[in-house]
Amino acid sequence: MAATPIILDCDPGIDDAIAILLALASPEVELLAITTVVGNTSLANATQNALNVLAWAGREDIPVAAGESVAIGPPNDIPWNDAIGVHGETGLDGAELPRAASAIVDEHAVDLIARTVLARPGEITLVATGPLTNVALLLERHPDVAPALRDLVIMGGSLAGGNMSEYAEFNIWCDATAAAQVLDAGLEPVVVGLDVTRQATLSEADVHALEELPVLGPGIHGMLLFYLQKHREWHGKNAVQQHDSLALSWVIDPTLLVLRPLALGVDASDGPARGETYVSDQPAAAVTVRWAIDLHAARFRELLLERLAALAAAR
Secondary structure, X not given: OOOEEEEEEEOOOHHHHHHHHHHHHXXXXXXXXXXEOOOOOOHHHXXXXXXXXXXXXXXXXXXXXXXXXXOOOOOOOOOHHHHHHHHOOOOOOOOOOOOOOOOOOOOXXXXXXXXXXHHOOOOOEEEEOOOOHHHHHHHHHOOXXXXXXXXXXXXXXXXXXXXXXXXXXXXXXXXXXXXXXXXXXXXXXXXXXXHHHOOOEEEHHHHHHHOOOOOOHHHHHHHHHHHXXXXXXXHOXXXXXXXXXXXHHHHHXXXXXXXXXXXXXXXXXXXXXXXXXXXXXXXOOOOOEEEEEEEOHHHHHHHHXXXXXXXXXXX
């Protein structure tokens, strides 16, 4: 079966970096480009981190384009400093990656996505693992892109309590206005939220075992160990959640997730419930998303560990 071409719109971020490596390691997908958005760290950090991860993995041939550094709003500035305690000052604390020699392409992320998708209508899946600012602007500025996408996969949202507030998941909270616009666009995306990503974990033993991988092992171990320490502080558990790589895994193997069509709403206010995702109580509401309600956690863990080992061996 031919590989599914994808563009990854992300905010690296430790879990985004692992998702990039999983994409590079998986013959089921063809990573055409990476686009970046502010979220887990500043736009400058996120973009440099994407370049560095690609260079580290030996794939500087993949273009990287920078996107938006502020939210559509409100507020009109994503407070990325709120994530320093999670991903560190650089966004990839714990790993000392060499700085890439390559540079970003001279094109805005939104325009790169549009140009690439329109050149291959019906073929490309857009995977969004950061705030949805770039995706909302893509649909606004290039309305011909929506029908040309093969699919849209989003990591975001929660129906079981948030991780940024009592109500909201981080990606949706960062730009709730953008999220509401994307979910109202009629694309019926696959949405992979905290309900399942909290169950997609690597154990402390898994993290330490990854250190033994050639070339990539120390960096993967370092960033995941930093991330694991934060999970211990939050949850008191020696397990680290793999939010973004789980969303990407649906493109690799759709049987890893159980999806349910539902009408998902977003609180786009600037009040205390900003970023909350909820099921609409309107009986006539149209389906807006394919929501992940369950996963095959053991199979996902095996896939992620096997692919990281294969990528490292190939380096």
